[in-house]
Structures are given as C-alpha cells and as structure tokens.
Amino acid sequence: GNSVTQMEGPVTLSEEAFLTINCTYTATGYPSLFWYVQYPGEGLQLLLKATKADDKGSNKGFEATYRKETTSFHLEKGSVQVSDSAVYFCALSDYKLSFGAGTTVTVRA
Amino acid sequence: GAVVSQHPSRVICKSGTSVKIECRSLDFQATTMFWYRQFPKQSLMLMATSNEGSKATYEQGVEKDKFLINHASLTLSTLTVTSAHPEDSSFYICSARVRQGDEAFFGQGTRLTVV
Numbered sequence: 765g766n767s768v769t770q771m772e773g774p775v776t777l778s779e780e781a782f783l784t785i786n787c788t789y790t791a792t793g794y795p796s797l798f799w800y801v802q803y804p805g806e807g808l809q810l811l812l813k814a815t816k817a818d819d820k821g822s823n824k825g826f827e828a829t830y831r832k833e834t835t836s837f838h839l840e841k842g843s844v845q846v847s848d849s850a851v852y853f854c855a856l857s858d859y860k861l862s863f864g865a866g867t868t869v870t871v872r873a
Numbered sequence: 874g875a876v877v878s879q880h881p882s883r884v885i886c887k888s889g890t891s892v893k894i895e896c897r898s899l900d901f902q903a904t905t906m907f908w909y910r911q912f913p914k915q916s917l918m919l920m921a922t923s924n925e926g927s928k929a930t931y932e933q934g935v936e937k938d939k940f941l942i943n944h945a946s947l948t949l950s951t952l953t954v955t956s957a958h959p960e961d962s963s964f965y966i967c968s969a970r971v972r973q974g975d976e977a978f979f980g981q982g983t984r985l986t987v988v
Contacts, residue, residue: 796974808917808966808979815974853916861907861968861977865916 766791770854770864777844777871785839785867787828787854797821797830797837798855800863808853811839844871875901877969879980886957886987894952894983896967902947903969907977908940911964923950957987 771786789797799811799821812821817832826841837854849871854864876899886892896906905924909917921937923929923944931937939961941953950969954961964984970977 798976800979807981808968810976810978813976857970857974857977859973860919860922861970862919863909863917868914 766795766856766858766860766862768854768856768862768864771867772865774868774870777869779846779871779873780843781871783839783841783844783848783869785852785854785869787837787839787864789835789837789854789856791835791856791858793858795856795858797828798857799826799828799837799839800853800855802851802853802866804850811852844869846871846873875899875969875978877903877967877978877980879967879983881983882981883984884986886985888958888987889956891953891955892957892985894954894965894967894985896950896952896969896980898948898969898978901969901971901978903950904947904972906944906950906967906969908942908950908952909966909968911966911982917966920952954985957985959987961985962987 767790769788796815798813800808801811802808812823814821814830820829828839851866851868853866878897880895908920920935921929921931925947929942944950966982968977968979
C-alpha cells in the first residue's frame with residue numbers, strides 16, 4: 765500500500781539557518797502530497813501542497829517540489845525563525861490520507 | 874480556511890463505559906472523514922476512513938467493534954469508543970475533506986483518559 769517515510773529528527777537549528785526535512789513516498793497512481801504543521805498546543809494545519817509531478821508548493825517561506833522520479837517531497841526553508849518551531853508532517857493523499865512520522869523542529873534565537 | 878470542530882476536547886471516563894466523539898465540518902461538506910490516534914511524540918495513526926453514507930474502512934489492527942464510526946451526513950462523523958479500557962487512553966483527531974486529492978482540515982483533537 766501507499767506509505768510515507770519522513771526524516772524523524774528531532775532537528776535543532778539556530779535562527780536564520782537553512783532547514784531541510786526529507787520525505788519520500790511509495791504509491792501506486794498519482795497521489796497528492798502535503799506538508800502539515802503542528803505548532804505547540806495547536807491542531808494540524810496545512811503548510812503547502814502539490815497535486816502532480818513537478819509542482820512546487822510554497823507558503824511562509826517553505827517550499828517543496830513533487831519529484832516523481834525520486835518519489836520525494838522534501839521540505840525546505842532558507843532562513844528559519846523561532847516561530848517555525850513545530851512538528852512537521854509529510855502526508856500522501858489518495859483514497860486515504862497517510863502521514864509520515866513527523867519531525868520536531870526547534871529553532872533557537 | 875475551512876473549520877472542523879471536534880468535541881469534546883477532553884474527556885475522562887470509567888473503564889467499561891463508552892465515549893462518543895463528534896467531528897463536524899462547519900462551513901463545507903465533507904465527503905470523507907478520517908479518524909486518527911496520536912501517541913505522545915509519535916505520528917498520526919490512521920484508524921479508519923469514512924465516506925458519507927457508507928461503512929467506514931478500518932485500518933489493519935483497528936477493532937471495528939470497539940471503535941464505532943458513523944458518518945451519517947456530509948457535516949458530521951462520530952467515533953464511539955465502546956467498553957473503554959485504560960489502554961484506549963490517547964489523543965484522537967478527526968479530519969475532513971471535500972474530495973480525493975484535496976487537502977484535509979483537522980479538528981483540534983480529543984484527549985481521552987480512561988480510569
């Protein structure tokens with residue numbers, strides 16, 4: 765079945781550092797891919813999405829490109845802030861919505 | 874963005890009793906709703922997928938007679954934990970989406986404690 769493998773972390777960075785969180789997937793067909801974020805004490809919210817190969821999702825300085833050839837959807841941000849501290853989840857959507865393990869990111873001032 | 878309301882946010886129940894959790898899409902019609910269980914410092918474990926008017930599809934290892942899911946309308950799904958035991962204590966989260974491939978919107982979760 766479809767699945768998502770995500771770098772688990774935790775990841776600790778200094779402010780303005782570059783962030784990458786790796787995500788690869790296994791799927792039949794052409795699923796949509798998502799990154800969700802969970803800030804401390806809050807529910808999950810969509811960060812960005814891509815619905816087909818080569819699509820780039822972007823939001824709040826984060827980007828991820830749907831790479832069919834490498835079955836990847838890595839999340840990147842060029843300069844993180846303390847407010848980016850959260851848990852990030854990669855997700856795959858077809859009939860079901862399946863999540864990776866989640867990566868806890870802590871950004872220090 | 875779209876809002877999904879989940880109630881209650883916290884519930885404590887005695888072992889052997891049943892607990893119902895509601896998930897409502899407030900401003901959109903959700904063809905599909907998902908129920909997850911989240912353990913501390915772990916990811917969301919999909920329990921079941923439910924489509925309006927159909928029986929829920931449960932993931933392997935999830936007891937359908939213990940976790941009863943009803944999706945009677947396009948805006949409401951319920952999860953009933955029957956004969957709850959302490960090992961059922963967890964954080965339960967619902968999400969809803971309009972159609973396959975769309976983003977899903979999440980409720981705030983329910984912290985269930987069985988004593």
